[in-house]
Amino acid sequence: MIVRPASLVVLLSLSATxxxxxxxxxxxxxxxxxAATCDCLQQKAAAQGQKNLSKETARSxxxxxxxxxxxxxxxxxxxVYGANALANKALMNQMGQEMGVVLVQTCPTFMTYSMAMVGEGNATPATATTTGQTTGQWRALTGTGVAILNITVDKTQNAExxxxxxxxxxxxxxxxxxKLNGRSVRVSWQEVEVLQPDTKQYRKLREVTGVELL
Known part of the structure; x- marks a missing residue:
């Protein structure tokens, strides 16, 4: 069978799809x-300028x-999530959490908006912030927008x-x-909250306040 050039283009296009x-x-x-959410946030931030964001504005x-x-x-x-995904609250929560993890690691603007939402209108005094220390072995420092420190706590548990x-x-x-891979460290941290896209729910994260080499 002879495949004409035009037909070949169609076949290649279909194969790619x-x-x-x-x-x-x-x-x-x-x-x-x-990535699309981050682009949108960056555009909004550029239009907003240096104005302070209220909690409700940032959330919106x-x-x-x-x-x-x-x-x-x-x-x-x-x-990926099913034809009726948008009507399924559990699935939307899952998608929001998974997308939020990517945003935390790759989109500094998202963190700016999240911190604005946490910082204002929070009834919990700053002195009551949950803090702690976690000991383990240095595993990796990852992320392109926001750095995520990974340590191995034991054989079955990692901490971020x-x-x-x-x-x-x-x-x-x-x-x-x-030189730090595998080194024993003690990480001091405080608990912060960031809003998860689509779910309108906050997710608690541990923010590094100190690292001690052991």
């Missing part, structure tokens, strides 16, 4: 949703941007901490990252 559909995963979808913007990103990827959302602010000796640690 089918290949994409077969390789679409929750991870790749949530990366797309997070995050919900709006995440909703726009889901709308643009609706067919893919239905493909958001590294978003300066703390004593942080520059010294950053200067020897390649």
């Amino acid at each position: 089918v290949g994409f559909a077969q390789t679409l995963t929750k991870e790749s979808l949530n990366e797309k949703l997070a 913007i995050v919900i709006q941007c995440s909703g726009i990103s889901v709308g643009k990827e609706l067919k893919n959302v239905q493909q 901490f958001v590294w978003s602010h300066h703390f004593p000796q942080d520059d010294e640690l950053l200067g020897q990252l390649e």
